[in-house]
Amino acid sequence: MLHSAKPCEIQTGGFCFENTRRNAVLESSLSESGYKAPGARKTGTTIAGIVFKDGVILGADTRATDDMVVADKNCMKIHFIAPNIYCCGAGVAADADVTTQIMSSNVELHMLNTGRPALVTMVTRQLKQMLFRYQGQIGASLIVGGVDVTGPQLYSVYPHGSYDKLPFLTMGSGAAAAVSVFEDRFKPNMELEEAKQLVREAITAGIFCDLGSGSNVDLCIITEAGVEMLRGYDKPAMKGKREGQYRYKPGTTAVLTKTVTPFPLVVVDESVQIMDTE
């Protein structure tokens, strides 16, 4: 995008869908024999962000799912974009990862060109233009948060390219659970500790109430002074310690009688089969 030498050329892009017909035929023949075509791994996530008095807090859970199986118990969903801008990604894991990497690379080039620190609006603009160009085929739902010269800002970008600018946002499969916590307890200009607890509770709601989210809570606090990454800030779903022993000690049950009956076995037939070990 930034690399074209001719600035007037229209962006051609998007995926090439020439093979969709062939793929549809292949899938139908697969399902006839009872097999299923492989799907992309989704993160099945709860991500959230709020704007508080001094900046922005981003939160995410750490479970990545492959349909109904947990693929990664502790994956990182808060991605670096610029020293003052971070991004949470939900949806297809690879899409979220690569999209945020592309943004990070573009932002770095832009900062070197202009000699100024990055703006959150610039990241959101490029993100939504790219996602719109791919017409939702890139399944990445992102929450972009950062503090720049215009102040703390929070944007959510949907896979088809629409975006919202709000004081609190949630995305992912656990969004409904998390946003209910925000709707109940969010206040503008909260203090740091209060805000951290609120985000933690929102993500925890997603972890417990949504099957696609689980494991730990990651937080990322962005202020004018800098960024604090709290990986594994809270681990609400840790396996509990067993309180007692369920094994019986030897001698718990008294032995009353003991009878030993030997079985005499006679060799009837003996045959040797040589194994092919080559």
Add this chain to the structure above:
Amino acid sequence: MSRGSSAGFDRHITIFSPEGRLYQVEYAFKAINQGGLTSVAIRGKDCVVAVTQKKVPDKLLDAMTVTHLYKITENIGCVMTGMTADSRSQVQRARYEAANWMYKYGYEIPVDMLCKRMADISQVYTQNAEMRPLGCCMIFVGLDEELGPQLYKCDPAGYYCGFKATAAGVKQTEATSYLEKKVKKKLDWTYEQTIETAISCLATVLSIDFKPSELEVGIITTKGSGFKILSENEIDVHLVALSERE
């Protein structure tokens, strides 16, 4: 080292001469003087002012349509010196670049980035044999949100730089030395002082007693609402103040 021999085309297209010069670029600088005008721009403490001559050679011309001051965005204007057709093309391109930046990145282009972009485009013309450099000099005046008033100039060679005060056109050298003397004494001009210095620079260097209809003044201040081109009445006010001072 023996001098290499050129095929004789180094004066015709933008390739190097044996001495390492680009003759076409040098000719482009000469072409700026073809217009016969001089422009001056000064950066003050909270404002930037650009002044240029307004010559209407033909009585039949509609003076309202003759201008060398152009608005590029709300907060960036420019004064063009040189060949009028080339100037209009560059202004159009600058407007496109500024709008494209706003579309792609979601915020207004800073003055230095716009000037850098125009300079990069001009540099391409000094490398491509098929295109000639444009015979005009762009002076950008603008307001940066973080850095305040800005003054930048870019030329046909693709060089650009920020300035405290600058001039372009026929009497460029005389105007520049006049400005150097003034800037040495004082750097933080107020709005009125900036305009009066710019006008008096042109008047002194060209030895013309200006009437309001012979000048074009474009200003941008931190208080005001973007790049503004002054009307004849407003210019008259400053001319009167200047003559009273003298």
